[in-house]
Amino acid sequence: MSTHQTHDAAERAALQPLRPTEQSRWRGLVLPVAAVALWWALSSLDVVNSALLVSPAKVLATAFEQVTTGRLWRALSASLAREATGFLIGTSLGLVLGALLGLSGLANRLVGPSFNTFKQISLFAWIPLISVWFGLGDVAKVVFLSLAALVPVVVNTCDGIRTTPPALLEVARVYGFTRWQTVTQVVLPAALPSIFTGVYLALIYSWLATIGAEYLLVSGRGIGNTLIEGSEHFRMDLVLFGMTVIGTVGWAMNASARALERRLARWTGRA
Template sequence: MSKFAALSSAVAASETTAPLQVRSNGRWKGFVLPVFALVLWWASSELDLVNSALLVSPLKVLETAIDQFSSGKIWVALGASLGREMAGFAIGTFAGLVLGGLLGFVPLFNRIVGPSFNTFKQISLFAWIPLLSVWFGLGDVAKVVFLSLAALLPVVVNTCDGIKNTPPKLLEVAQVYGYTRWQTITGVILPAAIPSIFTGVYLALIYSWLATIGAEYLLAAGTGIGNTLVDGSEHFQMDLVIFGMVVIGLVGWLMNALARLVERRISLGYGRS
């Protein structure tokens, strides 16, 4: 067993070393463009280079942000949006893991369901909104179903691909050691597929957040950060629109950072085992 584990580690290291070596020593350079854009924005508003009704000043957006946080409106909106996002993400991820596992492990199921799923995933996600609005209305149920679809697709694809792309060398070693089918699945295929599976879950988290904003914008009933953008655009409050966009970007950035942190922890734990 120790020889097999050593071989697994060697194969995994050979496949993942190159991407991990791509690191930037000057991370601060990533702030150059945002700072430049902020300065250009401030200068344009101060010098009246752009119609103030279309591009409000950074100070006005800051005042709106203070008002939103002090009144608690932003917390209510974010709580509603994140609640829907987490519900849709959980449902879609669970269903995606099950469906992806069946497609990857059961050849007969893949032959029967695979072609239909490949057709299904070609349909634009937002094309489902008219149908969902008829079936479930404009409330939270329709939004959660929509978010579940957004999370489902990347999880299914990456789970199935991760299972099917298990390195042949690992399977050969498992056969030499006399592994049973169950031992091969739990001790070889699933560990080898973990990076691909996690990629699918990571994409599901990001896609479901992006879909949350789209669902709230197009299915406008209810409360949420997407509805904050709708309110701002309907009342021509560009400060509220820009503030909402900044909040959406920051939340997405935090999700990305947390997902990467969890990925590193899982990778380290898998490496130790």
Template sequence: MRPRSAGRWRGAVLPLAAVALWWLSARHGWVDSVLLVPPGTVLATAWEQISAGTLWRALAASLAREAAGFLIGTLGGLVLGALLGLSPWFGRLVGPSFHTFKQISLFAWIPLISVWFGLGDVAKVVFLSLAALVPVVVNTCDGIRGTPPALLEVARVCGYTRWQTVAEVVLPAALPAIFTGVYLALIYSWLATIGAEYLLVAGRGIGNTLIEGSEHFRMDLVLFGMVVIGLVGWAMNASARALERRLGRWLGRAA
């Protein structure tokens, strides 16, 4: 087995050990079975949710909200971050307010959002947009401001206009930082999706699956929902990392 493949399998050791401990605990009654149902029961619940289509409807609703909030927050973050990074005047005008805004806990906005937008999908998307906005703004601004002075000096000597400098020097140099912000926005917006569905309870979603399981004391449904949330988050993380590697190779060839 190649070292790289062995590295992938090492990452599965801890989850497999956790599942084994879970099975042993349930089988031998180490923990009250009402609180920790056997893995077989969770698998039966998973099959029930999948075959009935309940999982796909809940997951589709959650992913649609996540995508909308991610896109709105990311686009707004790119514009605001670019303005903060490129314009000293805009930075002096808006920067202090933004730095104050980003210190407010995301969940502190829920009472205000629920009053303004209700408990439906609009409120959830607004909440997710806020979750995606901040990391994109911060990383975009820092990436632009972190452009090496030597590159700017070369652009000046070559007679680049301001827009040429931005398009051909500043933005390529800032791309890794910008991508980091977008990657964080993707992860944060997914985490916020579950929080929004749990706290703004109207509508369908995977977060509401957890609520249903909790209200009816169905630990099998709660554990199933947690596994689904973890797997979706893992898939998002893996996809973003793969895209990041491709971007890195492309930037390396373009340099």
């Protein structure tokens, strides 16, 4: 095999994502299985007050009731619709603002200090102002979620653009690239991993903010309202069911984003 072929083979191997072995996948289930077994034992032996720690069987019965009556799908679809709307709005604005701050020195000097102050304000500190301006309905929740998605996209997009390797910019200058060609063919491809990280964080943050918005802006339907209902009626089975759904949806979003990231890494590597 020639040196060139060896180099190509090594490059392809480096671009392949690390695949967990079957053994490592099973190891990841040890802690959840142990936690459920301990939960089942404590509830069966009445070690803990049954009103505070219901049995897994009770939670499964509640899950079956929520699914068969359609209450789960109505609540979950409302939450996901808000999350998707806020995520799209916040991500779109974040990409535009992040690109502007990264590409324009003037914009960075004018807007950068204000944005750096804005991002230091806790997200939940905006709740009183949002509730006064937009009420407690879906509009207020979408505004809140848009803010949650905006900040990580702006920060990562701006940083990705501004950390473009100088060697790449020098190559573009030598080849006589125009400003537009340099941005579209050099800067943005180099910044793509950082931009995707911002979008990935926006997806996760907006889902977490969805639950917070539904819990604090209680008007309407959603999986967060399911938690409120369980808490108000002291139904720990409903609370634990809602928490399980939230965790499962978050895990699915994370897994989907990671899979897309691996595909993106292979595509950019080939490019």
